[in-house]
Amino acid sequence: MSALDATFTALADPTRRAIVARLARGDATVNELAEPFDMSLPAVSKHLKVLERSGLISRSRHAQYRPCHLEREALDVAADWIEENRRIWAERFDKLDRHLRDIQRAAGPHEEEQAR
Amino acid sequence: MTDNTPGADELIFTRVFDAPRDLVFRCMIEPGHLTHFWGPAGVSAPLDEITVDARPGGVFESVMVSDADGSEYRLRVIFDEVVEPERLAWTDPGSGMTTTSTFTDLGGGRTEVRIHQTRVPAPMRSPEAQAGFATSLDRFAAYLAALSGHEGGTS
Numbered sequence: 001m002s003a004l005d006a007t008f009t010a011l012a013d014p015t016r017r018a019i020v021a022r023l024a025r026g027d028a029t030v031n032e033l034a035e036p037f038d039m040s041l042p043a044v045s046k047h048l049k050v051l052e053r054s055g056l057i058s059r060s061r062h063a064q065y066r067p068c069h070l071e072r073e074a075l076d077v078a079a080d081w082i083e084e085n086r087r088i089w090a091e092r093f094d095k096l097d098r099h100l101r102d103i104q105r106a107a108g109p110h111e112e113e114q115a116r
Numbered sequence: 117m118t119d120n121t122p123g124a125d126e127l128i129f130t131r132v133f134d135a136p137r138d139l140v141f142r143c144m145i146e147p148g149h150l151t152h153f154w155g156p157a158g159v160s161a162p163l164d165e166i167t168v169d170a171r172p173g174g175v176f177e178s179v180m181v182s183d184a185d186g187s188e189y190r191l192r193v194i195f196d197e198v199v200e201p202e203r204l205a206w207t208d209p210g211s212g213m214t215t216t217s218t219f220t221d222l223g224g225g226r227t228e229v230r231i232h233q234t235r236v237p238a239p240m241r242s243p244e245a246q247a248g249f250a251t252s253l254d255r256f257a258a259y260l261a262a263l264s265g266h267e268g269g270t271s
Contacts, residue, residue, distance in 0.1 A: 005211065085127050088156045089231050093131040095153035096143060100135040103149075 003055060007078045010054035015039070016047050023057060023070035033068065129231040137221040140229060141201035144217060145170040150178065158183050170198045176206055 010016055019033055034044040048068060051057045055074045059066045133140050143149040147166035154161035165179035172195055180189040196214070197205035205216040213233060220228040 082127050085233060086129060089127075089129040089131075091156035092153055093129075093133075093229070094157075095155075096140075097131075097133060099143065099149065099152040100133055100139065104135060104139075 003074075004077060004081055006054040007056060007074055010050050010056055011078065013047070013050075016051055019044075019047060019051065019068075020056060020070060020075070023068055027067040027069045029065040029067050031065075127231070127233040129233075130228060132222065132226055132228045134226055136225050137219050137227040138201050140227040141204075141219050144204060144229075145198075154178055155180050170195060170204075172196060172198060174198075 011020070015037060018037070022028060022033060022036070030041060030044055030048065033048070034041055037044065048057065048059070051068075052059060055071055057068050057070055059068050143153070145168050147163055147168055150166050150168070151161050151163040154166070159180045159182055161178050161180055165177075167175060167177040169175050174195045175192065176195060177190070177192045180191060181187070182189075191208075192210075193206040193208045193215070195204070195206045197203055197216075201219055203216065203218050205214065207214045216232045218230045218232070220230070222228055
């Protein structure tokens with residue numbers, strides 16, 4: 001699985017998206033993150049592990065409460081993938097639009113040959 | 117049932133063409149047509165490198181050549197569904213990404229093409245995830261942009 005796949009898989013879960021949204025407001029401990037959810041600490045930790053593996057968050061190795069930190073660049077990479085694919089289809093379809101015009105003009109009922 | 121809200125891992129792209137549906141559909145599966153538009157801007161898709169076996173399990177292969185430096189990128193996907201002239205679906209076995217193209221006859225010789233791409237393989241997506249995709253990355257991006265102002269020193 002590529003890094004990007006891991007990012008998307010991590011974001012496919014609503015709880016993990018909520019965690020990411022919370023971390024966008026600033027670093028937080030596991031306890032702080034568990035608070036808004038009706039969920040045990042081990043369950044939250046499981047989600048955090050998935051997010052950590054995907055590179056979306058990091059956790060301090062030193063501080064006692066190991067606060068979680070959002071890695072914004074990883075999120076940007078995912079947003080970029082969508083933007084990039086949108087651009088590709090837009091450019092393809094601009095060309096297809098022209099192509100359809102060309103062939104329909106060539107085969108049109110009025111036989112408008114654009115001979116120069 | 118509305119699925120107009122793309123989620124974090126999917127892309128929906130729609131375009132209306134002034135051409136009958138049969139013709140637009142053929143453009144998407146015939147190499148002679150594909151070569152005219154398959155490469156995005158600045159990229160060509162040479163005719164002799166396009167293979168289309170338009171049936172479930174068939175291969176759709178093409179090579180993208182950059183006009184600027186001649187670098188090549190090979191695209192190889194497998195058709196899941198070919199329903200002429202309504203729907204085409206294929207999967208990229210490398211990334212697990214699926215692409216579904218839906219062709220709608222709007223009447224008056226106009227056709228709407230809707231492209232739906234999902235990045236995460238379906239089996240990996242929970243039903244809640246599929247239902248709750250309203251929280252898109254776009255929102256996250258806006259969120260982050262709005263908040264990044266406050267947090268000068270955290271990095």
